Amino acid sequence: MFNGIIFNQGKIVKISKTANGINLFLKSKIKLSKKNLGISVSCDGVCLTLISVKKDIIEFYLSNETINRSKFSKSKIGDKINLELPLQFKQRISGHICQGHVDTISRLSSINKHGKSQVLEFEIKTTLKKYLIEKASILINGVSLTISKVLKNSFQIWVIPHTLKLTNLSMLKKNDIVNVEIDILSKYVKKFINEKK
Numbered sequence: 750m751f752n753g754i755i756f757n758q759g760k761i762v763k764i765s766k767t768a769n770g771i772n773l774f775l776k777s778k779i780k781l782s783k784k785n786l787g788i789s790v791s792c793d794g795v796c797l798t799l800i801s802v803k804k805d806i807i808e809f810y811l812s813n814e815t816i817n818r819s820k821f822s823k824s825k826i827g828d829k830i831n832l833e834l835p836l837q838f839k840q841r842i843s844g845h846i847c848q849g850h851v852d853t854i855s856r857l858s859s860i861n862k863h864g865k866s867q868v869l870e871f872e873i874k875t876t877l878k879k880y881l882i883e884k885a886s887i888l889i890n891g892v893s894l895t896i897s898k899v900l901k902n903s904f905q906i907w908v909i910p911h912t913l914k915l916t917n918l919s920m921l922k923k924n925d926i927v928n929v930e931i932d933i934l935s936k937y938v939k940k941f942i943n944e945k946k
Contacts, residue, residue, distance in 0.1 A: 750836045751791045753844035753886075753893025755916045757832040759792070761824060762806065770812040773797075773824070776805055779832050789849065791833040793917070794891035794928040795819050796849025819851045820926045829917040831891040844893025845886035851928045853877055855889075857921055858903055865910040869918070871927065872903050880935045888930035892916050 759775030773792075781790075781802050789796045792809060801808040816822050836842070855871040862868075871889070873881065881887070881899045888894070892912060898905040913919040921927070 751796075751833050751847040751849055751891070752836055752840075752842045753794075753833070753847045753888050753891060755831045755833055755892055755912075757834075758915075758917065759807065759830045759832050761826055761828045761830065764824060764826065770810060770816060771821070772800075773809045773811060773821070775807050775809070775830055775832075777807060777832060778805065779807070779834070781807055789835050791831070791835075791847070791849050791891045793820065793830050794847070794849065794888050794930055795821065795851055818854075819928050820854050823926060829920060831916050833891055845888075846933060847888050847891075847893065847930060848933060850930060852931045853929050854926050855929045857923055857925045857927065860921070860923060863907075865913075867908045867913065867918075868897070868905055869908060869921065870900070870903050870905045871929070873929075875902070877931060878902070878904075880931045882935065885935060886932045888928075888932075890917060890927045892918060 757779040759777035762776045763774035765772040783802055786799055788799050790799055797809040800810055811821055853874060858872050859870040860867055881896055881904050883896055883899055885896050886893055887896050894906045896904050897907050908918055
């Protein structure tokens with residue numbers, strides 16, 4: 750369980766492919782040791798299990814299922830990845846409840862600057878648009894954000910300078926692909942209402 754507030758990043762330094770997936774090696778200043786092996790870490794919003802730590806290099810395994818459902822199918826050496834450690838008991842939740850279960854990938858269709866902030870517009874599948882509500886939360890590359898507008902085939906978010914500084918959202922370019930997790934509360938409510946009909 751995560752809350753989408755990012756303080757750490759990692760850089761991909763090695764990608765080792767296997768028949769059933771890939772091993773992803775990240776260089777990061779995040780504080781992890783061998784005592785943490787087996788914990789879940791949000792990597793660009795995807796819940797991954799830490800399998801090794803060697804100094805400042807951390808390793809994760811991604812199955813083909815995870816690769817196919819996320820933007821990691823397009824990962825390359827040098828990519829910056831947003832990292833978040835799992836929530837701990839009594840920890841303050843500043844963002845929203847996030848599972849690390851990516852619902853879809855989305856293409857960035859436009860970037861509009863407003864002072865030092867940015868308005869990012871992302872395409873969304875028609876089947877998922879029903880879960881989007883203006884002012885509701887959404888997770889983009891592991892970052893908890895607020896939907897500012899829902900359009901016909903897309904949605905917009907405002908990203909403030911502080912968030913741009915701490916995350917890889919500042920590096921996004923038009924047509925880049927991101928991981929998207931829809932607010933779990935929205936999905937539960939929609940399912941409950943449908944079952945009551």
